[in-house]
Amino acid sequence: MSDLKSGLGEAVGAAFAGLGLAPELGRVTVSDRPDLADFQCNGALAAAKALKRNPREIAQAVADSLASNPSIAEVGVAGPGFINLRVSAAALAERANTLSNDPRAGAAEVAAPRRVLVDYAGPNVAKEMHVGHLRASIIGEAIKRIYRFRGDEVLGDAHFGDWGFQMGLLLTACADTDPAIEALLSRLEVRPVGFSQSDEDAVDAELDTRIALEDLDRLYPAAAAQAKVDPDYRDRARRATAELQAGRFGHRLVWRHFARITRVALERDFHALGIDFDLWRGESDVDDLIGPMVEELQEKGLLVDDQGARIIRVAREADRREVPPLLVVSSEGSAMYGTTDLATILDRRRFFDPDLVLYVVDQRQADHFETVFRAACLAGYAREGELEHIGFGTMNGPDGKPFKTREGGVLKLRDLIDMARGKASERLLEAGLGAELEPEAFEDTALKVGVATLKFADLINFRGTSYVFDLERFSSFEGKTGPYLLYQAVRVKSLLRKAQSDGVAAGPIVVGEDAERELILLLDGFDHALAEAYDKRSPNLVADHAFRLAQGFSRFYAACPVLVADTKELRASRLSLAQLSLRQLELCLDLLGLAAPDRM
Numbered sequence: 045m046s047d048l049k050s051g052l053g054e055a056v057g058a059a060f061a062g063l064g065l066a067p068e069l070g071r072v073t074v075s076d077r078p079d080l081a082d083f084q085c086n087g088a089l090a091a092a093k094a095l096k097r098n099p100r101e102i103a104q105a106v107a108d109s110l111a112s113n114p115s116i117a118e119v120g121v122a123g124p125g126f127i128n129l130r131v132s133a134a135a136l137a138e139r140a141n142t143l144s145n146d147p148r149a150g151a152a153e154v155a156a157p158r159r160v161l162v163d164y165a166g167p168n169v170a171k172e173m174h175v176g177h178l179r180a181s182i183i184g185e186a187i188k189r190i191y192r193f194r195g196d197e198v199l200g201d202a203h204f205g206d207w208g209f210q211m212g213l214l215l216t217a218c219a220d221t222d223p224a225i226e227a228l229l230s231r232l233e234v235r236p237v238g239f240s241q242s243d244e245d246a247v248d249a250e251l252d253t254r255i256a257l258e259d260l261d262r263l264y265p266a267a268a269a270q271a272k273v274d275p276d277y278r279d280r281a282r283r284a285t286a287e288l289q290a291g292r293f294g295h296r297l298v299w300r301h302f303a304r305i306t307r308v309a310l311e312r313d314f315h316a317l318g319i320d321f322d323l324w325r326g327e328s329d330v331d332d333l334i335g336p337m338v339e340e341l342q343e344k345g346l347l348v349d350d351q352g353a354r355i356i357r358v359a360r361e362a363d364r365r366e367v368p369p370l371l372v373v374s375s376e377g378s379a380m381y382g383t384t385d386l387a388t389i390l391d392r393r394r395f396f397d398p399d400l401v402l403y404v405v406d407q408r409q410a411d412h413f414e415t416v417f418r419a420a421c422l423a424g425y426a427r428e429g430e431l432e433h434i435g436f437g438t439m440n441g442p443d444g445k446p447f448k449t450r451e452g453g454v455l456k457l458r459d460l461i462d463m464a465r466g467k468a469s470e471r472l473l474e475a476g477l478g479a480e481l482e483p484e485a486f487e488d489t490a491l492k493v494g495v496a497t498l499k500f501a502d503l504i505n506f507r508g509t510s511y512v513f514d515l516e517r518f519s520s521f522e523g524k525t526g527p528y529l530l531y532q533a534v535r536v537k538s539l540l541r542k543a544q545s546d547g548v549a550a551g552p553i554v555v556g557e558d559a560e561r562e563l564i565l566l567l568d569g570f571d572h573a574l575a576e577a578y579d580k581r582s583p584n585l586v587a588d589h590a591f592r593l594a595q596g597f598s599r600f601y602a603a604c605p606v607l608v609a610d611t612k613e614l615r616a617s618r619l620s621l622a623q624l625s626l627r628q629l630e631l632c633l634d635l636l637g638l639a640a641p642d643r644m
C-alpha cells in the first residue's frame with residue numbers, strides 16, 4: 045500500500061520518463077505552500093541544469109502529460125519551474141478509505157526485519173538517576189517501540205550499572221558506618237560450608253533493617269566526594285571493588301542487597317513512566333565472561349601494559365580528535381566501565397546475535413562508546429556499523445546547565461514525576477476538567493497527563509538538542525504539549541461515544557471541505573514520518589506528526605460537524621475520519637510511550 049506521495053511520485057516520474065528523462069526526477073515532496081498545492085516536484089530544475097534547457101519548458105511538458113491523470117485535480121508550473129500538484133477528491137477519498145480499513149493506519153513494515161537491541165536508561169545501583177537517565181529512558185523507550193512496530197525483533201535492556209567503582213565506594217561507606225557490616229565484609233571470605241539459600245535470605249532480611257535506599261542515597265555522594273580528596277579512602281574503595289569482583293562472599297551478599305533495594309525502587313518509577321524493559325541485565329551479569337575475554341584479548345595481542353593497567357589502544361591515524369584507549373583491567377585488577385561494556389557485546393552476541401545495537405546514552409559519553417566500539421571491532425566481537433551510539437543533549441535548568449533541584453542536588457526521578465503529576469491535577473482543575481471523575485480515576489488521569497507532560501516535552505525536540513525544563517509551559521493544554529495531545533485524543537473518544545449512543549454509523553469516506561482534505565493529507569504522511577523516525581533514530585518525527593495530526597483533527601472538527609452533518613452519508617464519512625484519526629493518534633502516542641485516558 046503506497047501513500048499518496050509515492051503514488052504521485054511514480055506518476056510524475058513516468059511523465060519525466062515519457063520525455064526521455066530520468067524517472068527519479070519525479071520525486072515529490074509535501075508542498076510548503078498548502079494554499080497553492082498539496083505536493084510539489086522540483087525535478088524540472090535539476091533536469092534543466094543538466095540539459096542546459098529552460099526549466100519552465102520541461103516543467104510545462106511534464107504538467108501537460110499529467111493533466112489527464114485521474115488522481116490529480118490540478119497541475120501547474122510555478123516560479124522558475126516547480127510543478128505544483130493538487131490531489132483529486134477521488135484519490136484522497138480512496139486513500140482515506142484504505143487507511144481506514146488498515147489496523148496500522150498506513151504504517152508499513154520493514155521488508156527485512158532485523159534483530160535490534162536497545163540499550164537504554166542505564167540506571168545505577170545507589171546513584172540517583174539524573175536527568176541524563178531520564179532522557180535515555182524516554183528516548184530509548186520510544187526508539188524501542190518504533191523499531192518493534194516497524195517489524196524488527198527488538199529487545200530493550202536496562203544495562204543496570206551494578207559492577208563498577210561505585211560499588212566499592214558504597215561497601216566502604218557502609219562498613220565505616222556499621223560495625224556489623226564491617227564484620228560481615230571482613231569475616232566472610234568464601235561461602236561457609238553448608239550456607240544455604242535460607243541463610244542467605246536471613247542475612248538479607250538483617251541487611252534490610254540496616255541499610256535502606258535512603259541510606260545509600262545519602263552515603264554514596266559523601267563517599268564519592270571523600271574519594272576525590274582522600275587517596276587512602278579511594279584506595280580502600282578500589283580494593284573493595286576488586287574484592288567484590290574477585291568473589292569475596294561477604295562483599296557479594298552486601299552488594300546483592302544494594303542491587304535489590306535499588307532495583308525495586310527503580311522499577312516502580314519506570315513503571316509510573318510507562319517504561320518497560322524486556323531485559324534487566326546488569327554489568328555484573330557478564331562477570332564470568334571477563335576472565336576468559338581478557339585472556340583472549342591478551343592472546344590476540346590487543347592488550348598493552350600501561351603503568352600496571354592493561355589497555356587496548358584504539359586511536360587511528362586519521363583521527364581528528366584524541367580517542368582514548370580502552371581501560372580493560374585497572375592496576376588493582378578490576379574490570380572497568382568499558383570492560384563490562386565489551387563483555388556485554390560478547391554476551392549479547394551469544395544469546396541474541398543482534399544485527400544492530402543502539403546505545404541510547406547521554407552525548408557526553410560519545411568518546412567512551414567510540415572507544416568501546418573500536419575495541420569490539422578490533423577483537424572481532426562486532427562488525428563495523430553494528431554498534432551505534434544514539435546520543436542526546438541535556439535537559440537544562442533556567443541557568444542553561446543540566447537540571448538540578450533548587451538546593452543544587454540531583455533531582456530524583458520520583459520527585460520529578462510527583463511534580464508533573466501535581467501540576468497536571470492543578471491544570472485539570474483549572475480547566476474545569478475531570479470534575480465528573482471518581483477520585484481514583486482523577487488520580488490516574490493526572491498521572492497520565494503528568495507523564496505525557498514530561499515525555500512529550502522531551503520527545504518533541506530532536507534528541508541532539510538540549511532544552512530548558514519549563515513545567516509551566518510543558519503542562520499547558522495549549523501548544524505543542526503532551527496534555528494538548530491527550531486532550532485532543534479524549535475529545536475524539538468522547539465524540540465516538542456520543543456517535544455510538546446516537547446510533548450514528550461509520551461509512552465510506554468522501555471528501556468535500558478543505559479541512560477534510562487537509563486531515564487526510566496529514567493522515568497520509570504517517571508512514572513517511574515513521575520511516576524517517578526509524579531511519580534517523582529520531583522519535584521527535586513521530587511526536588511532530590502526532591502534534592500536527594491532533595491540530596488537523598481539531599481544525600476538521602471545528603469546520604465539519606460530524607454528528608449533525610446534513611446527510612447520513614456525510615455523518616458516516618466524517619465519523620470514519622474521526623475513528624481513523626483517533627487510531628493513528630493513539631498509535632503515535634503508544635510509540636512515544638504515552639497513553640490517553642478515556643475521559644478528562
Ligand code: ARG
Pocket residue numbers: 163164165166167168203204205385403405
Ligand atoms: N550506567 C551508565 C551511566 O549511568 C549508563 C549505561 C549506558 N549503557 C552502556 N552500555 N554503557 O552513565
